[in-house]
Amino acid sequence: MTVAFKADPQVVKDYLRLFVNRRAYTMQSMRPHPESGRHYYFRPTERGTGAPRMLTEETVRQHLEGEITVGLYAINPSTQRCKWVAIDADYKNAMEDLLKLQYYLGQDKVEPALEMSRRGGHLWILLATPLLAKECRIYIHDLATRLGVPVKSSGLGDGIEIFPRHNAIGDGEFGNAIRGPLGIHRGAARRFWFYGADYTLEAQMAYLNGLQKMTEEELQRFIAGKEMPAGINSPRPEHSPTDRLPRQGARSEFRILEHVGKARKVGRNYVARCPACAEAGHDRGGDNLAILIQDPRFYKCWAGCTKEMIRAALGHPIRVNQTA
Numbered sequence: 001m002t003v004a005f006k007a008d009p010q011v012v013k014d015y016l017r018l019f020v021n022r023r024a025y026t027m028q029s030m031r032p033h034p035e036s037g038r039h040y041y042f043r044p045t046e047r048g049t050g051a052p053r054m055l056t057e058e059t060v061r062q063h064l065e066g067e068i069t070v071g072l073y074a075i076n077p078s079t080q081r082c083k084w085v086a087i088d089a090d091y092k093n094a095m096e097d098l099l100k101l102q103y104y105l106g107q108d109k110v111e112p113a114l115e116m117s118r119r120g121g122h123l124w125i126l127l128a129t130p131l132l133a134k135e136c137r138i139y140i141h142d143l144a145t146r147l148g149v150p151v152k153s154s155g156l157g158d159g160i161e162i163f164p165r166h167n168a169i170g171d172g173e174f175g176n177a178i179r180g181p182l183g184i185h186r187g188a189a190r191r192f193w194f195y196g197a198d199y200t201l202e203a204q205m206a207y208l209n210g211l212q213k214m215t216e217e218e219l220q221r222f223i224a225g226k227e228m229p230a231g232i233n234s235p236r237p238e239h240s241p242t243d244r245l246p247r248q249g250a251r252s253e254f255r256i257l258e259h260v261g262k263a264r265k266v267g268r269n270y271v272a273r274c275p276a277c278a279e280a281g282h283d284r285g286g287d288n289l290a291i292l293i294q295d296p297r298f299y300k301c302w303a304g305c306t307k308e309m310i311r312a313a314l315g316h317p318i319r320v321n322q323t324a
């Protein structure tokens with residue numbers, strides 16, 4: 001893989017301040033899906049309780065040092081505000097459109113940072129204080145429309161995607177996550193840097209710290225008298241996993257027994273090596289995972305690995321919508 005990077009505690013703190021607006025996050029699966037080869041994103045949970053894991057300084061350190069790759073949500077549902085706006089473009093001529101946007105944002109004295117991605121790039125606008133998602137979206141939509149840059153709406157056709165993807169989200173909703181800047185893309189097995197600075201964490205963070213941050217007063221001025229154009233559809237916001245259970249059951253084709261190798265019958269259960277334990281080098285006895293014979297959709301690791309961890313370890317994470 002890439003050179004090991006050490007993330008200085010100050011770099012971690014700066015990253016949290018600039019990019020982290022809520023503690024819910026997603027994580028990219030370390031293992032590719034066996035058929036598609038893609039590294040899907042999922043919402044990590046706590047071993048034992050299964051509660052959603054919350055993003056901490058330690059999470060950011062691991063992300064920056066390349067041990068894990070996290071996705072960040074734009075909107076904090078308690079305020080409907082975001083700390084940044086990201087424009088994702090990954091189609092043919094995407095870079096041309098991003099450079100055009102970057103140039104015209106510069107005319108407004110907004111100073112966005114251009115991050116490379118696998119195809120195309122991400123343009124990040126950092127905000128002086130958290131600003132209303134809806135107003136940020138009006139600004140970028142209006143600018144894109146004036147420049148003739150296509151905005152992706154319903155999933156058909158090329159265009160930029162604007163994060164936040166929603167004007168507002170409800171309690172227990174997440175919106176869509178985007179790969180946290182400076183993380184290793186698992187599929188590409190490499191880190192994507194910002195163009196504006198040397199390729200070290202310290203130089204990149206110093207560059208981001210030094211950028212002009214858009215203020216509320218500026219945003220108000222840019223969108224004065226403007227509305228969100230009609231007919232712009234946001235994707236259905238994601239709900240917490242409990243809200244999604246019925247839908248998941250309906251479309252689930254995942255069968256744990258096809259993935260655990262040898263399983264032996266013990267009472268009412270099959271018993272096998274837990275894939276999440278195995279990934280960490282544990283469960284050498286091969287008996288941590290119990291699968292209900294009567295209904296193999298129900299399985300449990302006695303060491304406390306959650307369903308999310310087990311699915312991710314198999315390259316079949318319980319997926320969430322995510323832009324990498």
Ligand SMILES: [Zn+2]
Pocket residue numbers: 274275276277278288301302303304305
């Ligand atoms: Zn386990």
